[in-house]
Amino acid sequence: MRRTTARLPIAALAALITAALAGCGNPTAGGSGSGPLPEASADMDLKGVTLTVWQSNTLQAGYKTLFEEFEKETGARIRSEVFPDPYESNLLTKWTTGTRPDLMVFQSTASYLQRLNPKKNLYDLSGQDFVAKQRFGLADSASVYDGRNYGLTLEPPSVFGLWYNKEVLAASGLKPPTNLAGLHTVCAALKRKNPGVAPLYDAGGDQWTTQILPFMLWADAMKGGLQDGLNTNKARWTDPAVVDSLKAYKKLVADGCFNKNLRTGTYAEQEELFAAGKVAMIPQGTWVSADFVKSVGVERMNKSMGWQALSASTPTAAYATTFSVQMPRTGDRKREQAALAFLKFASGPAYQKFVDVQKQAPTLDGFTTPAEVPEATGAAYAALQGGTDSAPQLFAADFGPFPTYMSKLINGTSSPEQVAGDLQAAWTKSAKAVGLPGF
Structure with missing residues (x-):
């Protein structure tokens, strides 16, 4: 793909x-x-x-x-x-x-x-x-x-959310999770009922995809004011909400919820295995829709793929x-x-x-959405129009090479607290370089 x-x-x-x-x-x-x-x-x-x-x-x-x-x-x-x-x-x-x-x-x-x-x-x-x-x-x-x-x-x-395989979840009598606790519950149930399927897949080899789940998990806090605080230097990336999202990712890894080749997995394989029903859920952006349309078609997507907003506590969709x-x-x-x-x-x-x-x-x-837009993609767009709560990711400065930091988290060479500290250090440097007020 x-x-x-x-x-x-x-x-x-x-x-x-x-x-x-x-x-x-x-x-x-x-x-x-x-x-x-x-x-x-x-x-x-x-x-x-x-x-x-x-x-x-x-x-x-x-x-x-x-x-x-x-x-x-x-x-x-x-x-x-x-x-x-x-x-x-x-x-x-x-x-x-x-x-x-x-x-x-x-x-x-x-x-x-x-x-x-x-x-x-x-x-x-x-x-x-x-x-x-x-x-x-x-x-x-x-x-x-x-x-x-x-x-x-x-x-x-680009709307970030949990893409899930309808057939895989239904076969185990499960519904898509809407928060972190539900994600843990579904992961544990899938490991017990369908051990041949990976509950989650992330592409540690390509690195960039590993940012998406943390973005999703901290969306509640960002919507609640953390983002504004960061942009005005009244809050820090070491805030518990950010650290907790990184701890949550690490726990999902420790619990065996991700693919066994997490460190070397690729975006292409993530999409391929998800489409084949060998992976139950992937945290991804709406950009994957175009790939799935080409690889399996809209009819197959509508039958097997769903989309769910998810954050730490609520079904809030992060978007950029x-x-x-x-x-x-x-x-x-x-x-x-x-x-x-x-x-x-x-x-x-x-x-x-x-x-x-x-x-x-x-x-x-004044323009019409084409019929070829898959239902899952339409659900993600609906999240931006009040169908589900949503939170924009509108950061006024840069927070560093987050994929590199996530790679260190996955490899065990950085703790969640160290990753958050790296985010803050890069953020402060960037904010000062561009003259962001308050820094």
């Missing part, structure tokens, strides 16, 4: 990028400044204009479809500049040279936006129609910095914003006009085709 673009947000949230990012760019580069947005329309004639777009090497098909349709409609040309993994750090390295694209598909979290010095280097899109049309609270959470909106978000947030399309200031008025025309085109009638190609819920009002 292929690695999807959408897995990047969770990995990116934990990446600590240290190379001269506070200023984010050569002050003489491009056309940065405070000039207003140009006038533009989605169907204007743009023959002879070429727009450079920065993107990852695993950009999803929906974006490519939009680029092609935009070229056909307006006569403009899209020149893609592709960055290899690690996408974010490679893009930011080039950004610091002063080079600017006309558009970029980049992370929408505040911790990344601040590295771009958005007030100087990006156009504020707050007054655009598509911002008001955003669903899932994205107008307040995605590409927002200092009260301004700097991006068009076309993908729904994904990529947005941002419009840097280049100083070339004609290209800036064309770039805004693309944003209007992408959020207009062309957006339904993007949604259909992506097989996702629309992030803008």
Whole structure:
């Protein structure tokens, strides 16, 4: 199974990028400044204009479809500049040279936006129609910095939850757990009733997936105010809620709830064994849906796969914003006009085709969710609309290479308290580097 673009947000949230990012760019580069947005329309004639777009090497098909349709409609040309993994750090390295694209598909979290010095280097899109049309609270959470909106978000947030095999749980007379205590109960029952199936699978070999369950378990505390406390330096990562989530992960390992090859397991094997019914549950993000649609199809997914919100005490779903399309200031008025025309085109009638190609819920009002969206994925999206409680993960700074810390926890070389201390040390360093108030 292929690695999807959408897995990047969770990995990116934990990446600590240290190379001269506070200023984010050569002050003489491009056309940065405070000039207003140009006038533009989605169907204007743009023959002879070429727009450079920065993107990852695993950009999803929906974006490519939009680029092609935009070229056909307006006569403009899209020149893609592709960055290899690690996408974010490679893009930011080039950004610091002063080079600017006309558009970029980049992370929408505040911790990344601040590295771009958005007030100087990006156009504020707050007054655009598509911002008001955003669903899932994205107008307040995605590409927002200092009260301004700097991006068009076309993908729904990545929702973290427990994907479970309906047939495996039903065969043992079990229902999906909604909290940590229930997870322990289901694990113990499965080991007793169906020892040939791993209750949980995590990919310690790939590392990045091991962050997801802690994100889920601390969602209750973050929603309760811990996240705001961290962002304002009124709380610390050594808070009991964080330490307890790490202790809970370690206990699940000690109790034999995970796959036997936890230390070397891979994302690809996680998805393969879960789809085959050899794993009962996986903590994952909604990005896995596209892989499952390709490997087993929607009909099979609806029959065998379910999704459940889960946190320490309540069925609260943690979620994170994904990529947005941002419009840097280049100083070339004609290209800036064309770039805004693309944003209007992408959020207009062309957006339904993007949604259909992506097989996702629309992030803008006025569009239809395709029938190919699996029921489990739909349940995760419903968590963002009041069907289940939810909590955004909106951290204003970085907390270090969390996958590396989790690897040490799994290997027994770091305790939960030491991992929490590492998170705090990285957080303080990052917050000071970017000038976060209160640090």
